[in-house]
Amino acid sequence: MKKSEIIFGIARIPIDLGMTLLAFLLAYQMRQYSDFIPGVYFPVDLFSFPNFYSFLYLAMVASVALIFIFGINQMYSLRNNLRFSSELIKVVFLVSAWIMLIIAYYFVTRELFFSRLVLGYIWILAILLISFSRIMMRFLQRYLCRFNIGKRRVLIIGANSITNRLYLKLKKFPSYYLVGCLTISEKPFAEISCKVLGSLKDLETTIQKNKIEEVIQTQTNLSEAQTENLINFCRENHIIYHFVPDILQMHRAQVDVFNVAQLPLITLKTTPLDGWGKVLKRLFDLIMSGVLLIFLLPIFLIIAIGIKLDSRGPILFTKKDDGSPVNRVGRFGQLFKFYKFRTMRDKTDNLRYTTLSKLNHRKDSPLVKIKNDPRITILGRFLRRWSLDELPQLWNVVRGEMSLVGPRAHLPEEVERYEKHHRFLLSIKPGITGLAQVNGRSDLDFEKEARLDTYYIENWSLFLDIKILFRTLLVVIGGKGAD
Numbered sequence: 037m038k039k040s041e042i043i044f045g046i047a048r049i050p051i052d053l054g055m056t057l058l059a060f061l062l063a064y065q066m067r068q069y070s071d072f073i074p075g076v077y078f079p080v081d082l083f084s085f086p087n088f089y090s091f092l093y094l095a096m097v098a099s100v101a102l103i104f105i106f107g108i109n110q111m112y113s114l115r116n117n118l119r120f121s122s123e124l125i126k127v128v129f130l131v132s133a134w135i136m137l138i139i140a141y142y143f144v145t146r147e148l149f150f151s152r153l154v155l156g157y158i159w160i161l162a163i164l165l166i167s168f169s170r171i172m173m174r175f176l177q178r179y180l181c182r183f184n185i186g187k188r189r190v191l192i193i194g195a196n197s198i199t200n201r202l203y204l205k206l207k208k209f210p211s212y213y214l215v216g217c218l219t220i221s222e223k224p225f226a227e228i229s230c231k232v233l234g235s236l237k238d239l240e241t242t243i244q245k246n247k248i249e250e251v252i253q254t255q256t257n258l259s260e261a262q263t264e265n266l267i268n269f270c271r272e273n274h275i276i277y278h279f280v281p282d283i284l285q286m287h288r289a290q291v292d293v294f295n296v297a298q299l300p301l302i303t304l305k306t307t308p309l310d311g312w313g314k315v316l317k318r319l320f321d322l323i324m325s326g327v328l329l330i331f332l333l334p335i336f337l338i339i340a341i342g343i344k345l346d347s348r349g350p351i352l353f354t355k356k357d358d359g360s361p362v363n364r365v366g367r368f369g370q371l372f373k374f375y376k377f378r379t380m381r382d383k384t385d386n387l388r389y390t391t392l393s394k395l396n397h398r399k400d401s402p403l404v405k406i407k408n409d410p411r412i413t414i415l416g417r418f419l420r421r422w423s424l425d426e427l428p429q430l431w432n433v434v435r436g437e438m439s440l441v442g443p444r445a446h447l448p449e450e451v452e453r454y455e456k457h458h459r460f461l462l463s464i465k466p467g468i469t470g471l472a473q474v475n476g477r478s479d480l481d482f483e484k485e486a487r488l489d490t491y492y493i494e495n496w497s498l499f500l501d502i503k504i505l506f507r508t509l510l511v512v513i514g515g516k517g518a519d
Contacts, residue, residue: 040186042315044173045114049103051173052111055165056102060095063157064088102134102162114311115294120174127167135159181210191248192217193236193266194255195228198280202254202299203230215246220255236262239269252301253279271306272459274368278303307493309464316498321440325433332427339377339424346415349382352428357386364445367465372437374445375428379416380409387411423512429468441501442467443489461489464496474507 106112109130111123118126135155181187188211192199195217206212216231218239233242236258242248251270256279258266270277278301292303309317340351353376354362362385364374392406412420419425429445432438438445445466454461471492472485480488492500 038186038188040177040180041114042311044177044186045112045311046315048112048170048173051169052106052166053099053103055169056099056162057095059158059161059165060091060099062161063154064091064095066157098134098138101137102131105130105134105137123170124167127170128163131159131162131166134162178210184213186211187213188249189247190214190250190252191233191242191246192230193220193239193251193253195219195221195230195232196255198254198299200227200229202252202280205299215248216242217254218242220258236266239266243273243275248275250276250278253277256281267304268457272456274463276303306460306463308496309493313496317439317496317501318436320498320501321433324440325430329430329434332430335424336427339419339427342415343378347381347413349378351378352376353378353380353385357383363448364466365448365451365462366437366445367462369451369459369462371448372432372435375431377419377425377428379413379419379425380411381413384411426468433468437465439465439467440469441492441504442470443492444470444472444485458486460493461486463493469504469508471504474504474511 109126111126111130135158138155177186190206190212192202192214199217203214203217206214214230216233217228218233219235233246243251251266253266267277269275280299281302292305294301294303307313343349343351354373356362362374362376363371366372388406388409388411392410416425429438433440442465443461451462470489472480472488475488476484492504
C-alpha cells in the first residue's frame with residue numbers, strides 16, 4: 037500500500053473531527069444572533085442557552101460519535117475506491133443518521149435540547165464542511181498523482197472483454213497507471229484497448245522493465261501450475277496480486293474483496309500488516325521504543341562506559357573493518373544503518389569470512405554463525421548472554437527502519453544467498469526480536485527460522501507481538517540459545 041494512501045486515510049479522521057467541531061461552533065455563534073437570516077426572527081432564550089464550555093463538551097462527545105459511525109461504515113478505508121458522488125452521498129446519509137441518533141437520545145432520556153434550530157444548523161454545516169474537506173482531499177490526491185505520488189503502476193494479465201472493460205474504467209481513476217497487458221492465449225480479444233506488452237512468458241522482464249507494483253488477472257483459464265507460478269512470483273517480488281473472478285474460486289490465502297469501477301477484485305493478502313494493521317503496529321512500536329529508550333538511558337550509559345574500559349574501539353558497532361557502514365536489509369530489500377553495541381575486538385569482523393570461516397556451524401544456510409567466537413570480548417559475552425547488545429536497535433525502531441517484533445535483520449551478503457522463497461521475509465520490517473528468536477534463538481537452523489517468520493508475517497496481530505515480547509523476556513532470563 038502506498039504511503040500517500042495511508043497518510044490520506046489517517047488524515048481523514050482528524051479533518052472530519054475538526055470539521056464537525058467547527059460545525060458545532062459555527063452553529064453556536066449563529067444561534068446567538070436572532071437576525072442571522074434576513075427578514076426572519078428567531079427568539080433567543082439566553083438563560084436556557086448553555087455556556088460555551090458546556091456546549092464544547094457536548095460538541096466533542098457528539099463529534100467522536102460521528103467519527104465512530106463513519107469508521108464502522110468504512111469511510112476511513114485506506115484504499116478509497118468509492119466514486120466521488122458515492123462518497124458525498126454517504127456523507128449526507130451518515131450525518132443525517134447521526135443527527136437522528138442525537139434526537140433519539142434526547143427523546144429517550146427526556147432531556148430538553150436547548151435549540152432545535154442549532155441542530156438544524158449543525159446538520160447542514162457538518163454536511164457542507166465534511167463534504168468540502170473530502171472534495172479538497174480528492175483534488176489534492178489528483179494533483180499529487182500528476183507527479184506520480186500515490187500512483188500505482190498496474191499490469192493486467194489477460195486479454196479479454198473484462199480486460200477491455202477494466203482498462204476503460206480504471207483510466208478514469210488518477211491513482212491507477214495501467215502500463216498494459218500480457219496475453220495468455222495466442223488470440224487475444226479482438227477489440228482490446230489496452231496496450232499489449234507480450235505474453236505471459238514475458239512476465240518477469242515486463243515487471244522489471246516497467247516497475248510494476250500491482251498485477252490484475254482478468255483471465256482464469258490458466259493452468260494450475262501457471263496460476264501458482266504467477267502468485268508465487270508476485271509474492272516473492274512484493275507485488276500486490278488481484279484477480280477479477282468469473283467464478284468465485286479462492287486460492288489458499290487470506291483475501292480481501294472490494295470493488296473498483298463496479299468490478300469485484302479479490303486480493304490475496306500476504307500479511308495483515310497492511311492498511312490499519314501497519315498503522316497500529318507502527319504506533320505500538322513508536323510508543324514502546326520511545327518509553328524504553330528513556331527508561332533504559334542509565335543502562336545505555338553504564339554499558340557505554342564498560343565497553344570503553346573493556347577494549348579499544350568504538351562503543352557502537354556501525355562500521356566494518358574497511359570503514360564502510362554496517363548495513364542490514366530492511367523491508368523490500370532496502371538497506372539501513374544498523375545500530376548495535378560492540379561486543380567483539382575492533383577490526384575483527386571480516387575474520388568470519390577468512391580465518392574463522394571453518395568454525396561456521398551453519399554452512400548449509402545463508403547465515404554465518406560461529407560457536408564460541410574468539411573475537412568476543414569479556415564484556416561482549418555478558419552483553420550477548422543477556423541480549424543487551426541489541427538495545428541500540430530501539431533507535432532503528434524510532435526511525436522506522438525496524439520494528440520491535442519481526443524477522444531477523446540480515447546482512448546484504450546473507451540476503452544474496454537467500455533461496456527464492458526466503459525473499460518473502462522481506463515483506464515487512466525486520467524486528468529486534470521475533471517468533472524465531474523465542475523458539476530457539478541461535479539454536480534454530482535457518483529453514484526453521486524462515487518458516488516461523490513466515491507464519492508470523494501471515495498471521496500477525498498486536499496480541500501476537502505482545503506475546504512475543506513477553507516470551508522474549510523469559511527466553512533472555514533463561515539464556516537459552518544465546519550466541
